[in-house]
Amino acid sequence: MLGMEAEMLKGHLDAIVLAALEAGPAHGYAIIETIKQRSAGTFDLPEGTVYPALHRLEQAGLLSSAWTTPPNGRRRRVYSITRAGSAALGERRKAWGRFSQAVDTALQGGRA
Amino acid sequence: MSGVIDDYVSALRRELDFDPALARRLASEVEDHLRDAAEADPAWPSADAERRAVERFGLGREIAAQFAVDAVDRQARRTWIALGVTVVVTFVAMRLRVIWLDDDVLSVAPLIDRYAFIAALAVGVIAWFAFRRSLAALAICLGGLAASIGAGIVRADLFANGAPIHVLLSAAGEIVLIGVLSFHVIGLGRRLRRTASLRRPDHRRMAQ
Numbered sequence: 185m186l187g188m189e190a191e192m193l194k195g196h197l198d199a200i201v202l203a204a205l206e207a208g209p210a211h212g213y214a215i216i217e218t219i220k221q222r223s224a225g226t227f228d229l230p231e232g233t234v235y236p237a238l239h240r241l242e243q244a245g246l247l248s249s250a251w252t253t254p255p256n257g258r259r260r261r262v263y264s265i266t267r268a269g270s271a272a273l274g275e276r277r278k279a280w281g282r283f284s285q286a287v288d289t290a291l292q293g294g295r296a
Numbered sequence: 297m298s299g300v301i302d303d304y305v306s307a308l309r310r311e312l313d314f315d316p317a318l319a320r321r322l323a324s325e326v327e328d329h330l331r332d333a334a335e336a337d338p339a340w341p342s343a344d345a346e347r348r349a350v351e352r353f354g355l356g357r358e359i360a361a362q363f364a365v366d367a368v369d370r371q372a373r374r375t376w377i378a379l380g381v382t383v384v385v386t387f388v389a390m391r392l393r394v395i396w397l398d399d400d401v402l403s404v405a406p407l408i409d410r411y412a413f414i415a416a417l418a419v420g421v422i423a424w425f426a427f428r429r430s431l432a433a434l435a436i437c438l439g440g441l442a443a444s445i446g447a448g449i450v451r452a453d454l455f456a457n458g459a460p461i462h463v464l465l466s467a468a469g470e471i472v473l474i475g476v477l478s479f480h481v482i483g484l485g486r487r488l489r490r491t492a493s494l495r496r497p498d499h500r501r502m503a504q
Contacts, residue, residue, distance in 0.1 A: 212325055213332040230354025231329065235322060236362035243370065261325050 193227055197237045199276040200227070202246060202269055209264040212238060238263055246272050300346035301330045304356060311360035314490040315367055322363075329353070361494035368487045375480040379438075382473045383417075389466040396463055442474070 193200075204210070204218040215238070216231045241247040246269035253259045265273070305327045312319035330349045337345035353359075 211328070213329045216329075230358070231333070231352050232326070232354040232356075232359040233362070235325065235359065236366060239318070239322075239363065240366050243366070258328055258331070259324075260328050261321075 193229060196280070197229070197233065198241055198246075199273060199280070201234060201237050201241060202265060202273040202276070205247065205263055205265040206270070206273065209262045211260040211262050215263070241269065245269075300343055300350055301327060301334065304330065304350045304353070308356040308360065311356050311494065312363060314364060314487050318363060318367075326353070357494055361491065364487060364491040364494050368484070368491050371480065371484045371487050375477075375484050378473075378477045378480045382470075382477045385473055386470055387417075389470050392466055393463060396460070 200219055201215060204215045204222070207218075210218065212234060213231075216234050219227050219234070238247065238249075242249055242263070246266055247263050248266050249261050249263045251259055252262045305323050308326060309319045309323045312322060330346070330353060333349035333352060334340055334345045337348055339345040339348075
């Protein structure tokens with residue numbers, strides 16, 4: 185990924201992580217895989233970048249987490265989106281919609 | 297196992313030494329992540345599979361730096377809360393002692409106890425605006441606050457013999473609060489230093 189795109193993505197990483205957990209609880213590795221799949225490989229940040237975001241979102245009460253041990257599997261910390269997280273994601277989507285529309289309009293010289 | 301993942305996790309844990317609980321938790325989580333990633337590699341089991349998993353994960357120092365920035369933010373909030381509580385309690389304790397005790401106002405300790413807090417607050421507020429919210433203003437304000445609390449401590453020694461319990465408690469409360477505030481200020485300083493060292497370019501180059 186180009187440097188500028190990586191920087192742009194960092195500013196939206198919290199919302200992208202929240203969106204990745206909207207479908208259901210997941211552990212860090214699965215969250216990264218979901219993000220990569222949804223972006224068709226465009227979002228290719230270092231995988232470790234997602235952990236500070238997960239921790240920050242949990243501290244803010246937008247995510248919760250718990251250790252789980254699946255049968256025949258490794259113990260993992262699984263993250264779930266909270267009600268406050270869902271509300272925050274809804275707000276971020278609206279804000280992003282307004283912002284992207286404004287940027288589109290600006291880039292097209294007001295033709296949109 | 298080649299130990300590439302183990303070495304990476306150990307190094308990350310050292311980078312996160314500013315928060316031992318976070319270091320323990322993250323070490324476990326990151327190890328799980330890296331083992332999943334390595335096992336998904338076509339070359340698994342091999343050192344190359346582990347190395348690629350570690351490379352995709354990113355530099356431990358940069359990840360630790362992101363955690364450190366968040367830790368500074370949280371610690372700063374806790375410090376401001378502790379400072380606010382200390383200021384209010386010190387003011388109340390100082391006023392109550394003025395009411396409770398029949399002081400000789402010409403003595404030094406009662407004089408400081410009476411006026412240091414108000415003087416510190418006034419100087420701090422003026423300096424805050426004059427120096428455009430600089431750290432110097434905060435330092436002046438904290439200095440005055442410390443003088444006020446110091447006076448309370450000195451007086452606790454003076455009136456320990458026979459002073460009413462509520463008077464002693466007011467001084468004890470200030471002493472406890474300054475301890476809590478000091479703990480938070482020291483913690484903030486430690487995290488700021490760690491964040492600065494993690495974000496210093498020469499460290500990044502060394503890690504690469």
